[in-house]
Amino acid sequence: MRGYKNLMKKKPDNFMLIGTTGVGKSTLFNALLNRDEEVIKTQAMVYHDEQTIDTPGEYLDNPRLYTALISTMTTIDTILYVHQSNVVEHKMPPGLFTIYNNRVIGVISKIDLPDARVEEVRELLKEYGIIENIFEVSALDGRTIAKLRKYLIERNHIN
Numbered sequence: 497m498r499g500y501k502n503l504m505k506k507k508p509d510n511f512m513l514i515g516t517t518g519v520g521k522s523t524l525f526n527a528l529l530n531r532d533e534e535v536i537k538t539q540a541m542v543y544h545d546e547q548t549i550d551t552p553g554e555y556l557d558n559p560r561l562y563t564a565l566i567s568t569m570t571t572i573d574t575i576l577y578v579h580q581s582n583v584v585e586h587k588m589p590p591g592l593f594t595i596y597n598n599r600v601i602g603v604i605s606k607i608d609l610p611d612a613r614v615e616e617v618r619e620l621l622k623e624y625g626i627i628e629n630i631f632e633v634s635a636l637d638g639r640t641i642a643k644l645r646k647y648l649i650e651r652n653h654i655n
């Protein structure tokens with residue numbers, strides 16, 4: 497029990513969220529960091545405590561804005577790539593996540609959606625080179641977020 501309480505006090509750090517518009521990045525960001533804030537559309541990079549960064553979906557949707565993502569990657573350890581569970585078409589620029597030595601974690605979001613295609617999205621993530629380290633989350637199920645949160649807090653002790 498004490499271990500659990502300590503974990504709840506700690507916050508994950510040193511990560512950035514990347515994903516196309518509306519996939520649930522900011523909702524996840526707030527849940528991971530226990531931020532009790534209303535989610536509004538992200539218009540610019542949002543920096544929070546200890547190098548935690550939320551990014552606008554447009555930065556991935558628009559190739560002219562990749563440079564903003566890429567320069568931010570140099571400042572953090574872990575990329576959380578968020579992909580919505582019911583979307584199976586998306587063209588990711590090859591190698592975007594492997595430019596630097598970032599750890600990359602895949603997050604399949606909104607798994608509560610009735611038309612979720614989680615296994616197909618897993619296959620897609622594999623094509624992007626994300627094979628292990630895939631988490632399935634729903635903002636409606638705190639346990640799914642807690643699992644990812646725990647992993648992020650403990651990850652530096654795993655490797």
Ligand SMILES: Nc1nc2c(ncn2[C@@H]2O[C@H](COP(=O)(O)OP(=O)(O)OP(=O)(O)O)[C@@H](O)[C@H]2O)c(=O)[nH]1
Nearest residue numbers: 517518519520521522523537538552553606634635
């Ligand atoms: N059903 C469902 N809806 C969710 C979930 N997570 C987020 N949403 C909804 O999806 C919409 C977009 O969520 P955001 O967190 O703003 O998405 P975002 O990726 O930050 O979007 P941008 O800032 O525009 O890039 C909101 O209406 C959220 O309430 C989820 O797990 N399940």
Ligand SMILES: [Mg+2]
Nearest residue numbers: 521522537538
């Ligand atoms: Mg957002």
